[in-house]
Amino acid sequence: MHKEIADYLNSVVSGAEAKALEAEVGDSSVLVASEHILKVCQALKDSDEHQYNVLQTISGVDYPEGVGEDKTPVIEVNYMIASFTKNTEIILKVRVPRGDDENLPKVDSVCSVWTAADWQERECYDLVGVEFVNHPDHRRILNPYDWKGHPLRKDYKAQEVYQGMTVYPEDKQNIPEQDFIVEQNKLNDEAKAAAKKAREEAKKDN
Amino acid sequence: MQDSVVLLKMDDFLNWGRKNSLWPMTFGLACCAIEMMATGAAKYDLERFGCGAFMATPRRADFMIVAGTVTLKMAPRIKTLYEQMAEPKYVLSMGSCANKGGPYWQHGYHVLKGVDEVIPVDVYVPGCPPRPEALIEGVMTLQKKVANERLLRDKWVKNA
Ligand code: SF4
Numbered sequence: 001m002h003k004e005i006a007d008y009l010n011s012v013v014s015g016a017e018a019k020a021l022e023a024e025v026g027d028s029s030v031l032v033a034s035e036h037i038l039k040v041c042q043a044l045k046d047s048d049e050h051q052y053n054v055l056q057t058i059s060g061v062d063y064p065e066g067v068g069e070d071k072t073p074v075i076e077v078n079y080m081i082a083s084f085t086k087n088t089e090i091i092l093k094v095r096v097p098r099g100d101d102e103n104l105p106k107v108d109s110v111c112s113v114w115t116a117a118d119w120q121e122r123e124c125y126d127l128v129g130v131e132f133v134n135h136p137d138h139r140r141i142l143n144p145y146d147w148k149g150h151p152l153r154k155d156y157k158a159q160e161v162y163q164g165m166t167v168y169p170e171d172k173q174n175i176p177e178q179d180f181i182v183e184q185n186k187l188n189d190e191a192k193a194a195a196k197k198a199r200e201e202a203k204k205d206n
Numbered sequence: 207m208q209d210s211v212v213l214l215k216m217d218d219f220l221n222w223g224r225k226n227s228l229w230p231m232t233f234g235l236a237c238c239a240i241e242m243m244a245t246g247a248a249k250y251d252l253e254r255f256g257c258g259a260f261m262a263t264p265r266r267a268d269f270m271i272v273a274g275t276v277t278l279k280m281a282p283r284i285k286t287l288y289e290q291m292a293e294p295k296y297v298l299s300m301g302s303c304a305n306k307g308g309p310y311w312q313h314g315y316h317v318l319k320g321v322d323e324v325i326p327v328d329v330y331v332p333g334c335p336p337r338p339e340a341l342i343e344g345v346m347t348l349q350k351k352v353a354n355e356r357l358l359r360d361k362w363v364k365n366a
Contacts, residue, residue: 143316144279151315158315162278165323172306172319 002028005050005090012047013039021093029078029091037079037094038108044081044092045113052090055114056080058121060128064098064154073098075105075128081114096130101149109135127152217356224268225352226256228296228345231267233287235274238301238335242273245338257345264288269296269348271341272327275303275310276318288325294357298344299327302334309334 002020009018009032017033018040032040044052061076079092096105104125109132111117121132122141129150132138140147146163149156158167234242245252252258261267264287276284288297299321302308307319321327328351331344 156315163282165278165281165318167278167315167319169319169323172311174311178312 001088002030002090005044006030008047008050009040009043012043016040027091029093031093031095034077034094034096034107037077037092038110038113040092041079041081041110041113050088051083051085052081052088054082054084055110055116055120056082056089058117058124060124060130060152062098062128062153067095075130077107077124077130079110098153099129101129104129104131106131106133108133111136126150129153217358220357221353221355224294225349227259228255228257228268228349228352229259229261229266230257230298231264231270231287231291232260232262233270233273235272235276235280236303238273238303241335241338242271242300242341245341250338250342252342252345255342255345255349264290265292267291268294269298269328271298271300272304272321273300275308276321276324277316278318279316281318281321281324284321285324294355296328296348296352297321297325298329298331298348300331300341300344301336302332305330305332 002022006018006020009016009030013036015033016036016039019031020028021031022028041052044050057080059078059080061078063076064073066072067074067076074095075098076093076095079094080089081092082089094107096107099105107130109117109121111121111132111134118135118137119141121135122137122139124130125132125135125138126140126142126147127150139145143151148159151158160167234240244250246258246260264270268291270288270291272284288295299305303310303317304321307314307317310317311319318324329344329348331340333340336344
């Protein structure tokens with residue numbers, strides 16, 4: 001089914017570069033070129049054959065080490081869409097370079113196709129930092145408007161002070177306890193490794 | 207009866223009235239608030255202690271139950287609410303989150319590590335979430351504190 005949709009998209013949107021990603025485990029999806037996401041979504045919604053009339057969710061995922069074989073750091077935006085008339089569901093993906101705080105990756109907003117995209121795109125912008133071009137109300141949605149950074153990026157560092165409040169006050173961090181736990185975990189790991197080795201050796205002897 | 211006279215210290219008289227009508231503010235932040243609602247409802251009945259009248263405005267409330275996770279976004283608002291309450295006012299911090307950041311103490315970039323970073327707290331109730339009995343005990347502790355205060359001497363005479 002993903003293959004047919006990819007073929008359909010390639011035939012109606014030139015340059016869509018739609019590719020079916022067949023997953024062995026988990027959900028398969030269709031990857032499209034990020035510049036054409038708006039046209040792709042419009043085509044999927046308008047087509048008589050597919051009629052994807054519902055946007056279920058948009059989610060952003062950060063891959064600082066690339067996806068699979070491809071090692072270029074990307075942010076993936078997933079569009080989970082469904083057709084209530086045809087009873088089908090599909091995941092659309094676009095991948096954009098990660099950029100940085102001054103220079104966020106840009107994707108076209110699909111609010112004009114499904115109004116439900118409004119808050120979903122705001123959330124994606126807030127947490128992983130993807131800018132949605134032509135979004136009607138491009139603001140953060142969960143974090144305060146004066147927040148710095150995008151918390152679900154893997155390299156996110158929490159602010160030290162926010163509006164005069166210390167985010168991690170030293171006297172409340174139980175640093176000796178944390179050190180103790182780290183130490184204990186190390187000892188546990190060593191003990192486990194030693195036990196494993198002993199087991200393997202016993203097996204070899206047999 | 208109607209002609210009898212009761213002799214007692216003014217402070218004790220005021221405190222007796224105050225401690226038996228401690229009105230909390232209607233105000234809940236996260237999962238702990240559900241437990242606070244249960245405390246207010248019929249089974250645990252906070253009204254037995256004179257604390258069941260949850261006030262919809264800080265101006266009429268005597269104390270604030272900080273029930274739940276205080277995010278950095280919410281903290282300035284809590285401070286404003288606290289400042290809007292009339293003296294004498296009290297704060298009861300309910301649950302690990304409000305006490306010290308709770309489950310978010312180490313990795314919660316968005317959580318204030320304890321509401322006492324922004325407002326003074328009178329009673330801490332531990333638990334995640336505390337059972338209604340624990341909250342009731344917290345309220346009773348607060349009542350004891352109120353009963354032992356010398357408002358006339360400490361606040362008004364001194365500042366007069
Ligand atoms: S202390 Fe536990 S129950 Fe209470 S708000 Fe925090 S996480 Fe929820």
